[in-house]
Amino acid sequence: MxxxxxxxxxxxxxxxxxxxxxxxxxxxxxxxxxxxxxxxxxxxxxxxxxxxxxxxxxxxxxxxxxxxxxxxxxxxxWNSKSALLPSDPYERAQARFWADYIDKKVYDAGRKVWPRKGDEMEASKKEFIEVYKVLEEELGDKPYFGGETFGYVDLALIPFYCWFYAYGTIGNVSLEAECPKLIAWAKRCMQKESVAKSLPDQRKIYGYVLEMKKKRFGSE
Ligand SMILES: N[C@@H](CCC(=O)N[C@@H](CS)C(=O)NCC(=O)O)C(=O)O
Structure with missing residues (x-):
């Protein structure tokens, strides 16, 4: 069975x-x-x-x-195909460190960008960009975080990509300008069928964020 x-x-x-x-x-x-x-x-x-x-x-x-x-x-x-974590213990520890950074920093930074106004929004935007710049530096010139192949850290981070359009349009934060290597990485990941079919369309997320914003702040 x-x-x-x-x-x-x-x-x-x-x-x-x-x-x-x-x-x-x-x-x-x-x-x-x-x-x-x-x-x-x-x-x-x-x-x-x-x-x-x-x-x-x-x-x-x-x-x-x-x-x-x-x-x-x-x-x-399911260990016979597409290893996600590196086999080397040190590399594995590093991958876990970065996935943990994503959970501790990226998620909260994103949440702070959209449901705010004015000065509060500006401070959140700065923090948001700094968090992603750290990741851009870690990525460096590698195609994926772990090196040549898609792995654990890529998988932990790429779902945030479907929120980027909403961040850019509503929060007015363009990661394209601030973190070009990271955006190129995201587009590379999106070429993979496993990723493309698992993420909702950016505009669907944008529609949802607009609705939430309206509920919280009215329709200005
Ligand atoms: N740390 C958890 C977070 C999971 C999480 O926050 N799930 C949300 C949806 S995105 C949820 O189920 N929320 C329902 C609730 O908080 O009542 C993980 O990595 O799985």
Whole structure:
């Protein structure tokens, strides 16, 4: 009997996108279940009783939670294809360090850019660009963060790309001008089928952000 793999997810979750990319990289077939986060399913509450968050991977009935932990699990279980983490322990530690930086810095920096006004917005923009510039420096002239092939750090970061259009249009922060190497990297990643099919369209995200902004600040 084959593996039963279920992913509890939500379309615009960057955390869920990581798992979708990892499963696509490995060629794992799975059932996708979209969650309504305003009305969580009994399955989600049962499978992630601690955080009650998506994504959750359910492998043969057993849940794995937290996107980066899920990606590491996928890499270990389906290990005959497309290694995501480096085999060298030091390189592996570095990859984990950068994925952790992305979770600690990039996510919050992005959240601060759009739902603010005036001076507060300017300070957030500066911080946002600084966070990405650190990553641009780490990337250097390599095609991918790990070197020649797409891997763990690329997978942790690339989902943020589908928010870039919204950041640029609403927050007026152009990463294209500030971080050209990073943008070239993102476009390189988007050439990969595993990535392209796992990320929603940038304009769909933009539409969602506009709606949220309207709800918070009215329609000015
Ligand atoms: N650290 C978690 C974050 C997951 C997360 O924040 N999921 C959000 C959706 S993007 C969620 O399920 N939110 C529902 C809630 O907070 O009630 C991961 O990496 O998986």
């Amino acid at each position: 084959g593996d039963e793999v279920i992913l509890l997810d939500f379309w615009r979750s960057i955390f869920g996108m990581r798992v979708r990319i990892a499963l696509a990289e490995k060629g794992v077939k799975y059932e996708y279940k979209e969650e309504d986060l305003g009305n969580k399913s009994p399955l989600l509450l049962e499978m992630n009783p601690i955080h009650k968050k998506i994504p959750v991977l359910i492998h043969n009935g057993k849940p794995i939670c937290e996107s980066l932990i899920i990606v590491q699990y996928i890499d270990e279980v």
